[in-house]
Amino acid sequence: MANDTAHDEHYGRVDDPAGAILSALGDPATLTIDDLAPADEFHLGGAAATSAIIDALKVNASDRVLDIGSGLGGPARRIAATTGAHVTGVDLTPSFVAAATALSGRLAMSHNTEFIQGDVTQLDRWGPGVGPFNAATLIHVGMNIPDKKAFFSGVHGLLAPGGRFVVFDIMLTGDPTEIAYPMPFASRLDNSFLESPSSYVDALTGAGFHVNEPVDQTPLARDAAASTRAASPPPVSLATVMGPGFATMFAKVGAALSAGLIAPVQIVATR
Ligand SMILES: C[S@@+](CC[C@H](N)C(=O)[O-])C[C@H]1O[C@@H](n2cnc3c(N)ncnc32)[C@H](O)[C@@H]1O
Numbered sequence: 118m119a120n121d122t123a124h125d126e127h128y129g130r131v132d133d134p135a136g137a138i139l140s141a142l143g144d145p146a147t148l149t150i151d152d153l154a155p156a157d158e159f160h161l162g163g164a165a166a167t168s169a170i171i172d173a174l175k176v177n178a179s180d181r182v183l184d185i186g187s188g189l190g191g192p193a194r195r196i197a198a199t200t201g202a203h204v205t206g207v208d209l210t211p212s213f214v215a216a217a218t219a220l221s222g223r224l225a226m227s228h229n230t231e232f233i234q235g236d237v238t239q240l241d242r243w244g245p246g247v248g249p250f251n252a253a254t255l256i257h258v259g260m261n262i263p264d265k266k267a268f269f270s271g272v273h274g275l276l277a278p279g280g281r282f283v284v285f286d287i288m289l290t291g292d293p294t295e296i297a298y299p300m301p302f303a304s305r306l307d308n309s310f311l312e313s314p315s316s317y318v319d320a321l322t323g324a325g326f327h328v329n330e331p332v333d334q335t336p337l338a339r340d341a342a343a344s345t346r347a348a349s350p351p352p353v354s355l356a357t358v359m360g361p362g363f364a365t366m367f368a369k370v371g372a373a374l375s376a377g378l379i380a381p382v383q384i385v386a387t388r
Pocket residue numbers: 128157158159160185186187188189190191192207208209210213235236237238255256257258261262301302
């Protein structure tokens with residue numbers, strides 16, 4: 118599938134993210150999902166936020182989960198390892214899909230995780246044969262999706278009745294013109310599609326979902342960041358996969374969070 122150049126220049130900065138991560142870790146004989154987490158859980162709150170999503174998903178070993186915008190595959194592997202469910206990840210960035218596949222192979226998780234390259238704004242073109250899935254996740258991806266209602270309708274069509282869809286995105290809580298770019302999810306304002314929690318609820322409801330009250334996960338993200346700061350620095354981080362400019366982008370997230378312009382928000386929707 119053809120790539121959006123701005124998107125690939127933003128996320129596809131490091132040619133071989135899996136190689137960079139494994140080399141920085143010293144390619145140990147025993148490798149765990151927690152060793153990879155500082156580099157492959159690409160969202161605020163890291164592994165702790167994914168664990169909260171897993172609690173909300175309510176899936177088990179007989180279920181199939183779709184992870185939309187799966188990145189390096191950290192959330193998909195944590196969901197599979199924790200619940201036994203089979204997880205299919207889809208992502209637009211070819212180098213991320215290759216890295217997710219390689220890291221799952223390295224962890225002997227190719228049987229319960231798979232990663233495919235595709236544009237999730239075109240879910241309606243996937244056609245019959247894909248799905249149904251028992252649950253789906255969208256973790257820090259909606260900021261790159263302009264027409265959320267159309268996209269959520271596509272997700273609705275891929276879920277089995279009663280299936281849960283857990284959204285965990287950075288959402289707009291203040292004046293968008295005060296936000297400084299580049300951010301970790303978008304290099305410029307014109308490829309950023311931040312929306313408020315109430316806009317998400319309206320789009321999900323309009324797509325046919327039953328929607329729970331949004332939960333602001335800022336406290337969870339702050340606690341996770343404080344734990345990371347208190348521990349010795351891990352050998353890998355998101356800079357390993359996004360390059361040296363990541364620290365500057367991440368500082369802009371911190372500033373926008375502190376100013377109340379954005380917040381990491383979780384919404385549980387049910388088909
Ligand atoms: C901030 S990362 C989050 C990755 C992963 N969900 C996680 O939490 O670790 C955002 C991801 O969304 C992907 N993405 C953005 N727009 C997309 C689209 N239209 N279709 C598929 N993937 C997309 C990017 O390639 C990137 O991997």
